[in-house]
Amino acid sequence: xxxxxxxxxxxxxxxxxNAVILAHNYQIPEVQDIADFVGDSLxxxxxxATTDAKTILFCGVHFMAETAKILSPGKTVLLPxxxxxxxxxxxxxxxxxxxxxxxxxxxxxxxxVNTSAAVKAECDLCCTSANALSMVRDIASTGGRVVFVPDMxxxxxxxxxxxxxIVAWQGFCPAxxxxxxxxILMQKERHPQAVVLAHPECSAEVRELAxxxxxxxxxxxxxxxxxxxxxxxxxxxxxxHRLRAENPAKRFHPASEEALCPNMKLVTLEKIRFxxxxxxxxxxxxxxxxFRAKKCIRRMLEYRS
Ligand code: 13P
Ligand code: SF4
Numbered sequence: 001x002x003x004x005x006x007x008x009x010x011x012x013x014x015x016x017x018n019a020v021i022l023a024h025n026y027q028i029p030e031v032q033d034i035a036d037f038v039g040d041s042l043x044x045x046x047x048x049a050t051t052d053a054k055t056i057l058f059c060g061v062h063f064m065a066e067t068a069k070i071l072s073p074g075k076t077v078l079l080p081x082x083x084x085x086x087x088x089x090x091x092x093x094x095x096x097x098x099x100x101x102x103x104x105x106x107x108x109x110x111x112x113v114n115t116s117a118a119v120k121a122e123c124d125l126c127c128t129s130a131n132a133l134s135m136v137r138d139i140a141s142t143g144g145r146v147v148f149v150p151d152m153x154x155x156x157x158x159x160x161x162x163x164x165x166i167v168a169w170q171g172f173c174p175a176x177x178x179x180x181x182x183x184i185l186m187q188k189e190r191h192p193q194a195v196v197l198a199h200p201e202c203s204a205e206v207r208e209l210a211x212x213x214x215x216x217x218x219x220x221x222x223x224x225x226x227x228x229x230x231x232x233x234x235x236x237x238x239x240x241h242r243l244r245a246e247n248p249a250k251r252f253h254p255a256s257e258e259a260l261c262p263n264m265k266l267v268t269l270e271k272i273r274f275x276x277x278x279x280x281x282x283x284x285x286x287x288x289x290x291f292r293a294k295k296c297i298r299r300m301l302e303y304r305s
Contacts, residue, residue, distance in 0.1 A: 003030065006269045010034060013276035019055035019078075021272070022047055024064060025216040026238035026264040031059045034269065038242060040217035041067075041113045042128040046301055048072055057275060059267045061086045066117045069283040070293045071301075077283040080271035084263045088201075089114045091171035092150040097122035100147055104167055108144040110135060111296070112151050114173075117285050119149065121292035129200050130215035131303035132158050140164040157200040157213060175261040176201040179234050183256040184209040187232045191253055197222060198234035198255070206234055206255075223247055236261045 001009070014021065022044050023035035032038045037047045041064060048056055048068035055076045058065035063086050065079040097109065097119055111123040112132070120126055127135045136158045139146050146164060148155040150171030159166040179202055188196065188209070197219045198210035207213050212222055216239050223231055223243050233240060234255035243252045274280065285293070 001270075001273075003269065006273055007034060010269065010273050010276065013273065014057075017055045017276055017279070018053055019057050019276060020047070020051045020053035021057045021059060022068070023059035023267075024061075024264065025220070025242055026236040026261055027059050027267060028238065028265055029241040030269055031267050031272065032238075032241055034272070035059060040128065040130060040215045042130040042215065042300070042304070043217050044068070045071060045113070045128070045297075048077075049301060051075075055276075055279075057272060059272065060084070061089075061263050063089045063114055063116060065283045066285065066293075067113060067297065069285055070117060070120070070290055070297060073285075073290055073294075076279065078275050078279065079281050079283060080268075080275040081266040082281045084266040086114050086263060088112075088150060088171050088173045089116055089119075092119055092169055094118040094122050096169070097149065100149070100167075100169070104145075104147050106145070107147045107167065108139045109147050109149070110139065111149050112154055113297070113300070115150060117289050117293040120296045121289045123149070123296050126297040126300045127303070128215060128300065129154060130218060131300065132200070133161050134303045135299075136162050136164055136166065151201060153203060153207075154200045156204050157207060160204075173201040173261075175236050175259045176234075177203065178258040179203075179206055179256045181205040181209055184232065184234060187253055187255055191230055191232060191251075193228070194230040194232045194251075194253065195222075195226060195228040196232045196234065196255075199236075202234050210234060219243070220246065223250065223252070235259065236264065238264060 049071040069077040109123040147167040149169040155168030196210045237254040
């Protein structure tokens with residue numbers, strides 16, 4: 001099927017299924033272009049919680065579709081490719097959190113949205129990279145001590161920025177781990193006028209070389225609002241499609257072409273068509289996990305940044 005027939009078929013099926021297509025900023029260009037909404041984990045969660053559509057087709061990875069299901073349990077949430085997982089989310093299990101709870105009684109357990117529903121069910125609060133700092137600050141302001149799972153780099157960034165002591169699980173994003181300080185220094189040498197935007201999943205050494213450390217959505221906002229005409233972008237290069245489309249007069253350079261997340265690239269137009277046609281693959285969660293995970297993520301949507 002040609003790309004244009006695929007697109008027409010998806011539009012037809014979307015109407016038939018009363019579906020909305022949500023896509024993360026790292027998705028391939030043709031998927032971003034067909035989506036009703038493209039954004040970061042927080043923006044996608046807000047869309048999933050507020051949409052009137054009956055079906056949410058999620059172009060992202062497993063924990064994102066699960067989060068949509070937790071926020072909108074009455075809707076059908078489809079993930080076009082079941083293999084689209086997040087290696088960072090897989091670095092911690094519910095029993096790891098139970099063990100940590102025994103080691104750190106009285107601490108507030110804050111999990112990154114990049115976790116399974118089972119892990120969320122064991123934690124107190126959930127954040128995204130867009131609101132982690134505000135949530136850590138709020139916990140600390142009432143005397144709380146934080147255990148953060150699973151991303152050690154986001155935990156380190158939150159600790160450095162807020163001055164709070166954080167017990168961090170040693171998980172990380174393999175895609176962001178491929179961005180090295182040498183990559184940034186090389187790109188800075190090539191593009192001395194460029195502003196460096198880095199994601200908090202990058203290492204501390206990379207973050208130190210950045211002008212701004214922000215979530216993917218805030219990167220888009222900064223790129224649009226800043227007067228600078230050139231940017232070095234230290235995150236998964238899929239975001240460059242949106243940055244270039246929204247800012248045709250500005251120039252964007254990936255910090256590293258190596259920082260690809262293969263899981264984010266698994267969703268294709270053909271898989272979206274098939275998913276809508278056959279209603280595959282619906283996310284299912286048992287009632288107890290869903291209820292407990294919902295308690296954990298309830299407040300996440302109240303913190304816009
Ligand atoms: P955000 O888009 O929320 O910044 O997250 C980045 C990411 O790695 C998602 O898996
Ligand atoms: Fe997970 Fe990293 Fe891929 Fe995001 S970019 S889905 S954190 S592996």
